[in-house]
Amino acid sequence: MNAAIEAVGLGKQYRVGKQSRWALSDCTLSIPSGHVVGLVGPNGAGKSTLLNLVTGLLQPTTGSVSVLGGRPAADASQLARVGFVAQDAPVYTALSVADHLRLGERMNQRWDAGYARHRVERLGLALDARAGRISGGQRAQLALTLAVAKQPDLLVLDEPAASLDPLARREFLDDLADAVAGSAGRDRPMSVVLSSHLVADLARVCDWLVVLSASRVQLSGSIEDLVAEHRTATGNPSADLEDLVLAGLTAGRANTRTSEETTS
């Protein structure tokens, strides 16, 4: 089976004025299909940059990334297989909720109209409400509903739950877990990559972890294996996902300091 995401020496440098700065460096990753991957890291670590490279919105400065065995956004069939909700959950502000559902149905072959309608009803979103007139959290809910209803092979979500209230967040994550479980029998089970600062959210839904810090991958692997290794390495049998994430972030900070000391 193809990996959902395979990155080799992936890097992205942004140019700001006359200076350039690495937002992501030497990222080598292999994430098998069928997982729900939590991407964590401090502000500015490069999470959105990595997700934008995965979705083909950005081109790498170095290295390469392959998504579901192909080049990101290479053609229409590749685009159809990937769903993406960016950090600001963009929707068409002038269109109504119903227009969004119609557009989704027309543009996506595997569109799950029942799921989309049911979720919009459960959220209490009026079908005739303009997307520009609903709250920020409701817009995020609409964008997330569209992305899941598309039934992509890979769903990429940049901080999907950031603007949702705690109950809505839990319901969305449970819906997401159901969508992934429901796809398990398909030829190609759905894979999800979601970035989040909320470890409780990751613990609820993710089974794979990537920790990005100081523009580099500090940890990547199955959460079960990583937690077990961390327990053995620290001699703490009750260490949990939060301890593991904190250790990954601390390692990133220490590495940054070491490289600053080396270069100064």
Ligand SMILES: Nc1ncnc2c1ncn2[C@@H]1O[C@H](COP(=O)(O)OP(=O)(O)OP(=O)(O)O)[C@@H](O)[C@H]1O
């Ligand atoms: N378009 C851009 N031009 C220049 N620099 C950028 C651009 N986008 C991001 N950066 C810089 O690249 C680095 C990584 O940014 P990125 O948005 O990928 O981080 P992040 O981990 O998603 O952060 P956050 O958790 O705050 O959303 C940051 O230092 C940021 O300032």
